[in-house]
Every structure is written in C-alpha cells, then in structure tokens.
Amino acid sequence: MGEIYLVRHGQASFGTDDYDRLSPAGIEQAQWLGRHFRSLGIGFDRAVIGAMRRHRQTLEAAACCDLEPEVLSGLNEYNFHDLVDCHLQQCPPAVPLDLQDPRAFYRQLRVRLAGW
16 A cells, blocks of 8 residues: 655745745754655655745755655645735734744734634
C-alpha cells in the first residue's frame, strides 16, 4: 500500500527583505527531516511541491529525493500579509503594533483569521 507524506516547508525568513527563502533554522529543519527519512529507509516515487522558492529549498536541503518535483501552485499559501493589513485598516488596534516583530505579527494574524 502506498503512503503519502505531507511536509511543510522549513522556517522561512520572516522580517527579512525576502521572506520566500529558508532561514538558517529552516535549512537545518529540512536537513534533519531528510536524515530522519533516510534513517527509516523511506524512499519516494514522486515529489510534489508548491511554486514558492522555500518549497524547493526544503526539498533540496532534505536531500532525500532525487526526483524532479511536480510543481503545483495551488500548494502555495494565501497572502496573509494582505489579510492582516486589510483587517487592521477596517478594525484598527487601540495601541500601535510593531508588525516587524514576528510574535506581534502572528498574534495579529490569529486574531484576524478568527475574525475572517
């Protein structure tokens, strides 16, 4: 029986000039995952990734699959920055927010998703 493994990309580079790339921690996460798959003797017949650079970087850093991946842009994430910005314009917070701070941003994202 076949098995499907769903893997989310490694940690992206939040707060940098290019969010769509893995951070050093994200590269390390992907490498760890690849070692884990290899230690279990897990091989792959097919690889499918989204069209974002960090998706391909995760697959490459894991180094557990020599296949050319199929790219499906439907696996890309929604534009959560626009979602937060739109909701903040419609429902401004009582105190100013520093959305460059990842914790503050993701706190707002959770609040805004709940309202969405």
